[in-house]
Amino acid sequence: KTDEELQFNLQLLGEVLSVKNLQVYRSRSCDILPYIAPICGVLDLTLELPQKEEYDLAQNILQSLMSWLCRIRMVECSPRIKMEPRGWGETILMDQVNVDWNIPNNQELDVVRSLLDRYLTPVLVLLDSYSKGEQSSMSKETLQRKLKLVWRIIIAVSELVPPEQTRPWDSVLSSGLSWLDKLYITLPAPTGQLPLRKGVNELLSRVQKQIVATTNDDTDSLSTILNIYDVMLFCYGMDEDDIGDHLEDQKRDKAHREDRLIRGKKHLPSVILERICIQWETHVWLKNLLVIESLAERMFEDLFSLCVHQYSEVRTLAQDLLLKVIGRLGKDCMKLVVPRIVACLQNNAGVTEEMMKGALYLITQEKYMFFYSWDFAAQLWPALITAQHCDKQSIDDLLRDIGIKTSRYYQDYCLYTLPLSGFELSSSLLDLVKQVPGLEKPSSLANLSLGSHLHFQELERRIVELVSGKSLHWRHHEMAVGMLLTMITYDATPTRDTTSLWLQLLLDDQRSIRCMANQALEGILKLEKVPSRKVPLKEMLPNEQGNQKNYPGVRDDNLFLQYRNMEEDELKQYWSKPYVVKSYLGYWTWPKHEKVRLVHNLEDFNTTPDSVRHLISQFFLDENLVTRFVELNSLEHEKGLDFFNMDRGLFLCFLFENIGPKLGQVFQSHIEKLVCSPEESQQRASAEMVYGLVRGMRFWDYQSAQQAWTWLTPVFQQVLSNVTLETQ
Numbered sequence: 001k002t003d004e005e006l007q008f009n010l011q012l013l014g015e016v017l018s019v020k021n022l023q024v025y026r027s028r029s030c031d032i033l034p035y036i037a038p039i040c041g042v043l044d045l046t047l048e049l050p051q052k053e054e055y056d057l058a059q060n061i062l063q064s065l066m067s068w069l070c071r072i073r074m075v076e077c078s079p080r081i082k083m084e085p086r087g088w089g090e091t092i093l094m095d096q097v098n099v100d101w102n103i104p105n106n107q108e109l110d111v112v113r114s115l116l117d118r119y120l121t122p123v124l125v126l127l128d129s130y131s132k133g134e135q136s137s138m139s140k141e142t143l144q145r146k147l148k149l150v151w152r153i154i155i156a157v158s159e160l161v162p163p164e165q166t167r168p169w170d171s172v173l174s175s176g177l178s179w180l181d182k183l184y185i186t187l188p189a190p191t192g193q194l195p196l197r198k199g200v201n202e203l204l205s206r207v208q209k210q211i212v213a214t215t216n217d218d219t220d221s222l223s224t225i226l227n228i229y230d231v232m233l234f235c236y237g238m239d240e241d242d243i244g245d246h247l248e249d250q251k252r253d254k255a256h257r258e259d260r261l262i263r264g265k266k267h268l269p270s271v272i273l274e275r276i277c278i279q280w281e282t283h284v285w286l287k288n289l290l291v292i293e294s295l296a297e298r299m300f301e302d303l304f305s306l307c308v309h310q311y312s313e314v315r316t317l318a319q320d321l322l323l324k325v326i327g328r329l330g331k332d333c334m335k336l337v338v339p340r341i342v343a344c345l346q347n348n349a350g351v352t353e354e355m356m357k358g359a360l361y362l363i364t365q366e367k368y369m370f371f372y373s374w375d376f377a378a379q380l381w382p383a384l385i386t387a388q389h390c391d392k393q394s395i396d397d398l399l400r401d402i403g404i405k406t407s408r409y410y411q412d413y414c415l416y417t418l419p420l421s422g423f424e425l426s427s428s429l430l431d432l433v434k435q436v437p438g439l440e441k442p443s444s445l446a447n448l449s450l451g452s453h454l455h456f457q458e459l460e461r462r463i464v465e466l467v468s469g470k471s472l473h474w475r476h477h478e479m480a481v482g483m484l485l486t487m488i489t490y491d492a493t494p495t496r497d498t499t500s501l502w503l504q505l506l507l508d509d510q511r512s513i514r515c516m517a518n519q520a521l522e523g524i525l526k527l528e529k530v531p532s533r534k535v536p537l538k539e540m541l542p543n544e545q546g547n548q549k550n551y552p553g554v555r556d557d558n559l560f561l562q563y564r565n566m567e568e569d570e571l572k573q574y575w576s577k578p579y580v581v582k583s584y585l586g587y588w589t590w591p592k593h594e595k596v597r598l599v600h601n602l603e604d605f606n607t608t609p610d611s612v613r614h615l616i617s618q619f620f621l622d623e624n625l626v627t628r629f630v631e632l633n634s635l636e637h638e639k640g641l642d643f644f645n646m647d648r649g650l651f652l653c654f655l656f657e658n659i660g661p662k663l664g665q666v667f668q669s670h671i672e673k674l675v676c677s678p679e680e681s682q683q684r685a686s687a688e689m690v691y692g693l694v695r696g697m698r699f700w701d702y703q704s705a706q707q708a709w710t711w712l713t714p715v716f717q718q719v720l721s722n723v724t725l726e727t728q
Contacts, residue, residue: 010057017064029108066156075100091266131206147224159237163294164197171291219313236288250274292332308358345383360398378459385480403479488523503619518651525654528613533598540578550589558586575702605660630670634685652692661704
C-alpha cells in the first residue's frame with residue numbers, strides 16, 4: 001500500500017538538501033555535518049523499500065546529500081537587496097559583489113568517503129557478483145534499482161572525480177584549476193586506490209555483457225547503464241548540455257532585466273551572480289573536456305554494441321550517446337567507429353538485421369556520414385554498396401537516404417568532396433611565427449598526401465569494378481554512381497577505365513544516372529581540357545594606354561572591345577588577335593600582369609591514343625553512339641516541367657570546346673532535325689546542343705567558326721519563325 005505521508009516527507013527532505021539547481025546559496029557544506037547521522041538513519045530504512053516511488057525518493061535524498069558535500073559553489077555573504085526605500089532594483093558593478101566559495105575541506109571529504117563505503121561499495125560488490133554469474137536469482141527490478149543508485153551517486157560526486165586517462169595526454173586542456181587535483185575522490189581496491197570512473201566503467205562493462213547474455217530483453221537496465229556512460233563521459237558536476245541551457249537562460253534574463261538608462265557594466269546582482277556561476281561551470285567543463293585520451297576503447301566497444309542491439313529502445317539511446325561522443329572527438333575517433341560499422345554491413349550469418357539497421361542509422365545521422373578522409377571512405381563506401389539487400393522497409397529507406405546524400409544533387413549535404421592534397425601553410429604565416437623553436441618551413445613535397453592517393457585509387461578501382469559488374473541492386477547501383485561522382489576532384493584525373501564507365505552511363509536507361517554522368521564528364525573535361533594559348537595583356541593594348549586617364553566607360557584604349565561592323569578581311573584579322581575572356585577588364589583600368597587567350601589551331605585538338613580526351617573524342621565521333629545519346633536526351637521527362645538543363649548545356653559546351661570543329665559536323669544533322677520538331681522535349685534538347693555549340697566554339701579558328709555559322713544561321717531562322725505567344 002502506498003504511504004503518501006512517507007513519500008511527502010521524503011520528497012520534502014530531498015528538496016531541502018538539493019543543490020542541483022543553478023543558483024547562489026547562503027549555506028556551506030559544513031552546515032549539514034551535524035545532521036549526517038539522522039539522515040543516514042532515514043536512508044538505511046528507506047533505500048530498500050519495495051515501492052518504486054519510495055526508494056526513488058530515498059535515492060534522491062542520498063544524491064542531494066552527497067551533492068551538498070561535494071559541490072563547489074558560490075556562497076552569497078550579504079543581503080542582495082538593501083533594507084531601505086531605494087534599495088529595490090539597485091544595480092551594481094562586478095567588484096561590488098560580496099561572495100565567497102564553498103570548497104569541501106578534509107572533514108567533509110572524509111564524510112563523503114564514508115558515505116561511499118556505506119552505500120556505493122556494497123552495491124558495486126553485488127553487481128560484481130552478478131557479472132560473474134553468482135547472482136542468477138537477482139530479479140530485473142533489483143538490478144535496475146542498484147544501477148539507478150550507482151547512477152545517482154556518480155552524478156553527485158562527479159565534480160570531484162577526474163576523467164579516466166587511457167594514455168599520456170597529447171591534447172591541450174585547461175590547466176587553470178590544478179588545485180582541484182587535491183580534492184579528487186577514488187575507490188578503495190586490493191591493489192590500492194582505484195580511479196572511480198575507471199573502476200565503475202570496468203564493472204559496468206562486465207554487467208552489460210552479463211545482461212546481454214542472460215536477460216537481453218531487460219531494456220530498462222541497459223538504458224540505465226547508458227545513462228551512467230553518459231555521466232562518466234560528460235558530467236563533472238553538471239552535464240555540458242545543462243551548461244548550454246544555463247547560458248541561454250542567463251542571456252534571456254539579462255536582456256529582460258537590462259536597464260538602458262544606466263550606462264557602464266552595472267546590472268542587477270542576480271545577473272552578475274549568474275554570470276559568475278556560468279564562468280565557473282565553463283572552466284570545470286574545459287578542464288575535463290572529453291578527448292581521445294580520456295575515452296577508453298573498452299567503453300567505446302560496449303557503447304557501439306548497444307547501438308546495434310536487438311531492441312530499438314536501447315539502440316536509440318546508444319546511438320544518441322555515440323553520436324554525441326563522435327561530435328565531441330571528431331576525426332580522432334573515426335579509427336574506432338568506421339571498422340565496426342563496416343563489420344555490421346558484411347554479408348555473413350553473424351550480422352543480423354538489427355545490427356545492419358543500427359549501423360545505417362549511425363551513418364545517416366552523422367553530419368558528414370563519416371566522410372572525413374579517403375581512408376575511411378575506402379573502407380565504408382564499398383561496404384555500403386555491397387550491403388545485403390533486405391526486404392525490410394526501414395532498411396530500404398535508410399539505404400535510399402544514404403544513396404541520395406552521396407549524390408551532389410542533395411543540397412543539404414554540406415560536404416561536396418574532399419581534396420587529395422593536404423593544406424599548406426602560406427609563407428607569410430610562417431614568417432610571422434618563425435621565432436617559434438622547432439617550426440620549419442615545409443618542403444615542396446610536404447603537401448603530397450601519398451596515403452590519400454593510394455586509398456583514393458583503390459576506392460575508385462573498387463567502385464568501377466562493382467558498377468561494371470552489373471550485379472548490384474538498382475538502389476546500390478545508383479548509390480555507387482553517386483559515390484563515384486563525389487570522387488571527381490580538382491587534384492585527381494580519373495583513369496581511362498573510370499572515364500569509359502562514365503561514357504557508358506551517358507546511355508543508361510535511368511535519367512538520374514545520365515544526369516550524374518553529364519556532371520562527371522563536365523568535370524573530367526575541365527581536368528583534361530585543351531591547353532590554353534595565352535599572351536600578356538600588354539601586347540594587345542595601344543602603346544599610349546599608359547598616358548590615358550583612369551575613368552570608367554569607353555576610352556580610346558578599350559575601344560577595340562566594342563562591337564562594330566567589320567569587313568571579312570578585317571574580321572578575320574581581328575579574330576586572330578588575343579581574346580579577352582573577362583568582361584570587366586579595361587572598364588576602369590588594365591591590370592599589370594594579366595594574360596589573355598588566343599584561338600586554338602586545328603593541331604591543338606589532336607590527342608594521343610592513351611589520353612582520356614582521346615577516349616571521349618572517339619565516343620562522340622561515333623555516329624551510332626551520338627544518335628543514341630541525342631535520342632535519350634530528347635525524351636520527355638515530365639509533361640510541362642521539361643525545361644532547359646544547364647548541366648547538359650555546360651557539358652556540351654566543354655565538349656565542343658575540347659573536341660573541336662569535327663564534333664560540330666556530327667551534331668549538325670541532329671540539331672537541324674530537332675529544331676523542326678513540334679515536341680517540346682526535342683526543342684529543349686536542340687536548344688541545349690545549340691547553346692553548347694555556340695559557347696564552345698569561342699576559341700575555334702576563324703574558318704571553322706564560319707563554317708559552323710553557315711548552317712547555324714538557318715537553324716536560328718527556323719527557330720524564330722516557330723516562336724509564338726505561347727512558346728515557353
